[in-house]
Amino acid sequence: MxxxxxxxxxxxxxxxxxxxxxxxxxxLTQARLPDVDVSLAFLELMSPRLPERVDELAAAGATEIALVPVFLGQGGHVLRDLPLMVDALRLKYPHVRFSVATAVGEAPDVLNAMADYCVAAAAASAE
Amino acid sequence: MxxxxxxxxxxxxxxxxxxxxxxxxxxLTQARLPDVDVSLAFLELMSPRLPERVDELAAAGATEIALVPVFLGQGGHVLRDLPLMVDALRLKYPHVRFSVATAVGEAPDVLNAMADYCVAAAAASAE
Structure with missing residues (x-):
């Protein structure tokens, strides 16, 4: 594990x-991180939810869990719901080190790739 | 205009x-498309809503409107709500040419940029 x-x-x-x-x-991410267990977890409507996934990882012996919010905007889910969940998980699993990255939508390279795509879409529409 | x-x-x-x-x-997009009016429009909770923004553009004489859904996943909003809105707008403005791109989250370069970011976040957490 x-x-x-x-x-x-x-x-x-x-x-x-x-x-x-x-x-x-x-x-794509798992292929580049063979020594890391890379998985999805959701806020709502899909499984596994974040606390459930952390339970599984902790039970399997994970001691370091990095979280990346795959959200474009930083609204209530990223700024309020996620920190509350992570606080609860840190209390529940004091031996696990949790880190939380900024949302992917804040990353300049992601924004640039999206801008490239928007420019290409505008060009395609003009043809 | x-x-x-x-x-x-x-x-x-x-x-x-x-x-x-x-x-x-x-x-970023507007800077690269000086001859195109680039603006945001929203499905809900923020202004302008999409139909409102199209009303403004049509009133100002736009004849070609390209739409890019800035969504990561293609769920009901992109697959159902947006096409319904665009159908209604096409009926309302038959002289305007509308095009709808696939959501940005489907673009390979956007996914690759997000994967780079996730890999970097995992590396930072291990330090």
């Missing part, structure tokens, strides 16, 4: 198709 | 801070 884990934390939705890009992101 | 417009369509949220990355994306 792997002591290091990375959880990609996403919102969740009713449509199963919603999760597809997140599954691809998980695959 | 500009006849070509690009609307970055996002979900919207209660927290004003939520929109910041979207504003940055708008700025």
């Amino acid at each position: 792997k002591q290091r884990a990375l959880i990609l934390f996403a919102h969740g939705a009713r449509a199963a198709s919603w999760a597809e890009p997140f599954e691809r992101l998980r695959g | 500009k006849q070509r417009a690009l609307i970055l369509f996002a979900h919207g949220a209660r927290a004003a801070s939520w929109a910041e990355p979207f504003e940055r994306l708008r700025g």
Whole structure:
């Protein structure tokens, strides 16, 4: 089992198709981090929820869990719900080291890639 | 006034801070498309809503409007709500050419940039 884990934390939705890009992101990330357990966890509507996934990882012996919010905007879910959940998980698992990254939508390279895509979409529409 | 417009369509949220990355994306995109009117529009909770923004653009003489859903997952909002809104807008403005791109979260370069970010977050947590 792997002591290091990375959880990609996403919102969740009713449509199963919603999760597809997140599954691809998980695959891309896992391929580059063979020594880390990379998984998805959700705020709502999809399984596993974040606390459930942390329970599984802690039971399997993870001692270091990095969380990346896969959200574009930093609203209430990232700024309020996630910190409250992580506080509770830190109390429950004092021997596990948790880290929480800023949301992916704040990363300059992600914004630049999205801008490239928007520029290409505008160009395609003009053809 | 500009006849070509690009609307970055996002979900919207209660927290004003939520929109910041979207504003940055708008700025990055506008800088690269000086001849196109680039603006944000929202599904809910923030203004302008999409139909309102299209009303403004059509009144100002736009004849070509490209829409990019700035969503990571393709759930009900992108697959159902947006097409219904665009159908209604096409009926209302038959002289305007609308195009709708796939959601940004489906773009391979965006996914790769997010994967880079996740890998870096896992590495930072291990330090």
